[in-house]
Amino acid sequence: MFKVKSPPPPLFQRGEKEKPLFTDKEHEKPPFEKGGLGGFEARRVLNICNVCGYCNGFCDVFDAAQRRPALTAADLAHLAHLCHGCRNCLYSCQYAPPHEFAINVPRTLTQMRQHSDAAHIWPPAxxxxxxxxxxxxxxxxxxxxxxxxxxxxxxxxxxxxxxxxxxxxxxxxxxxxxxxxxxxxxxxxxxxxxxxxxxxxxxxxxxxxxxxxxxxxxxxxxxxxxxxxxxxxxxxxxxxxxxxxxxxxxxxxxxxxxxxxxxxxxxxxxxxxxxxxxxxxxxxxxxxxxxxxxxxxxxxxxxxxxxxxxxxxxxxxxxxxxxxxxxxxxxxxxxxxxxxxxxxxxxxxxxxxxxxxxxxxxxxxxxxxxxxxxxxxxxxxxxxxx
Ligand code: SF4
Ligand code: SF4
Structure with missing residues (x-):
């Protein structure tokens, strides 16, 4: 229902400054398993994707997200590592910045991966x-x-x-x-x-x-x-x-x-x-x-x-x-x-x-x-x- 017939024009010019969805400093916040900001943003983004469904077929992430409507912390960690960062879903997304929904799945899942990887380091120190x-x-x-x-x-x-x-x-x-x-x-x-x-x-x-x-x-x-x-x-x-x-x-x-x-x-x-x-x-x-x-x-x-x-x-x-x-x-x-x-x-x-x-x-x-x-x-x- 949200499908577009052809890919939209380039969203970002090389070198253009984009307001970050969240800053790299947020990696210092508590791991997302405990409810850090990253988990909130990932749930917002993936809930929209689950309704939209336009990118199903690019990779396994979107089908896997639709099988996980609750988007628990474990679900987010799994989806983050399933994403290979191919970027297709950013350039195809009609809700990507500058749209007010500001959907940026690759970036959001990259941040999730970083949170998850840091949270599973042994020893934690x-x-x-x-x-x-x-x-x-x-x-x-x-x-x-x-x-x-x-x-x-x-x-x-x-x-x-x-x-x-x-x-x-x-x-x-x-x-x-x-x-x-x-x-x-x-x-x-x-x-x-x-x-x-x-x-x-x-x-x-x-x-x-x-x-x-x-x-x-x-x-x-x-x-x-x-x-x-x-x-x-x-x-x-x-x-x-x-x-x-x-x-x-x-x-x-x-x-x-x-x-x-x-x-x-x-x-x-x-x-x-x-x-x-x-x-x-x-x-x-x-x-x-x-x-x-x-x-x-x-x-x-x-x-x-x-x-x-x-x-x-x-x-x-x-x-x-x-x-x-x-x-x-x-x-x-x-x-x-x-x-x-x-x-x-x-x-x-x-x-x-x-x-x-x-x-x-x-x-x-x-x-x-x-x-x-x-x-x-x-x-x-x-x-x-x-
Ligand atoms: S990335 Fe954009 S186009 Fe793709 S499923 Fe999510 S909201 Fe839809
Ligand atoms: S960037 Fe990740 S989620 Fe998006 S299409 Fe590529 S593998 Fe799938």
Whole structure:
């Protein structure tokens, strides 16, 4: 009944100042589970969407919202993580600003995600590190790199071994990675479990088929297709670029993980020690993964830099950029280390690469990366309910 025949003209000019629906400062207010302002605004917006129904079909959010007329705090958290931020529903909305209803679903749900992610951080005292992820990332990366440079400077090189192990022994490198990774695995498991218990439907039955369908949604990024014609990556024009770059990033991370597993198999099962030749499987997998990550993060940063700020918030954009820059630094420092592993700069390159890798491991629960688990849970719940 509210449908329009053609998309409206552009709502916002690049650089135009829009009065924020609520300011980034509101993230300091109580978590929305306890009735913060964000929950009130999200209910107002989604109640209008539930009556309107024009955007059903863009993604799973609107159908899921119509199955949840009460819009409880758990419903809002689920809908926020189901939203992939494709922006279609902003540029198609006849009630978007400057209309007096001021409907801005992507921005509202972005704020909900930020509230929800901060509320599920474990331990809760670390929520500040998540809210200020750019500063946390900068401090951790420089601290870890300085620690590694100090260790390399203090420890005597071992002339009896080759490659990286000459300046840092394998057990030391393993411990430096395992300690932050174990802590992060514990923090992620607790946070994701609390989120699952908070948002799961009553009598949820997770079968292998449900997991398989949810996995397809993750890999194919069905909610970033805009129902088929793509997303509003930068402005009101449609494109599939953002989805493809995300899939490239996912593939790059998968290849890098496969490289690590292969190297572990070589070392522990076959007794073949690193460094491996350029044509070996771990190096080929790691190099292709690193190139894919570097390419995808550069593309996503460029899209974000060119994109309209209206559908998101400054703090969300900063958190996104921080994670993309960190992943870019991991990939490019790894590639630089591969190129320079026989050179005099090897020790410096090793400290830089290990420093950003350790920071990445430590930041998994306290950066935008944490959303991956919440989104997978949201997609599993969606598959259970459909
Ligand atoms: S975003 Fe706008 S057009 Fe879309 S369902 Fe909500 S109110 Fe309707
Ligand atoms: S921004 Fe995209 S994914 Fe999010 S609610 Fe709107 S249409 Fe759905």
């Amino acid at each position: 670390f929520a500040g590190a998540f809210r200020h992820s750019a500063m946390t990332t900068l401090l951790l990366t420089s601290g870890a790199t300085a620690l590694l440079l100090g260790l390399i400077w203090l420890l005597e090189p071992n002339p009896n071994v080759r490659g990286f192990y000459r300046v840092l022994s394998l057990p030391l490198m393993v411990w430096l990675a395992v300690i932050p990774l174990s802590w992060s695995a514990l923090a992620l498991a607790i946070g994701w479990r609390r989120y699952w218990r908070f948002t799961r439907p009553n009598a949820a039955l997770v079968t292998w088929r449900i997991l398989w369908l949810a996995l397809q949604d993750v890999v194919l990024m069905r909610n970033l297709r805009g129902g088929g014609h793509g997303c509003n990556d930068i402005d009101e024009r449609f494109s599939h670029l953002r989805r493809r770059l995300h899939q490239g990033l996912l593939a790059g991370l998968g290849l890098s993980f496969a490289a690590t597993l292969t190297a572990m198999f070589y070392h522990h099962a076959l007794g073949w020690n690193a460094p491996y030749s350029i044509a070996s499987i771990p190096v080929l997998l790691g190099t292709s993964g690193g190139i894919a990550i570097a390419f995808a993060t550069t593309g996503l940063l460029a899209l974000q830099w060119r994109g309209d700020l209206t559908p998101t918030t400054r703090s969300a954009r900063t958190a996104n950029s921080t994670v993309l820059l960190l992943l870019w630094a991991v990939a490019t420092s790894g590639l630089a280390l591969l190129i320079g592993r026989e050179s005099a700069a090897m020790a410096l390159l090793l400290a830089l690469h290990l420093g950003v890798v350790i920071a990445l491991f430590a930041l998994l629960p306290y950066s935008k990366l944490v959303h991956a688990g919440y989104r997978i849970i949201a997609l599993v719940i969606e598959r259970i309910e459909r």
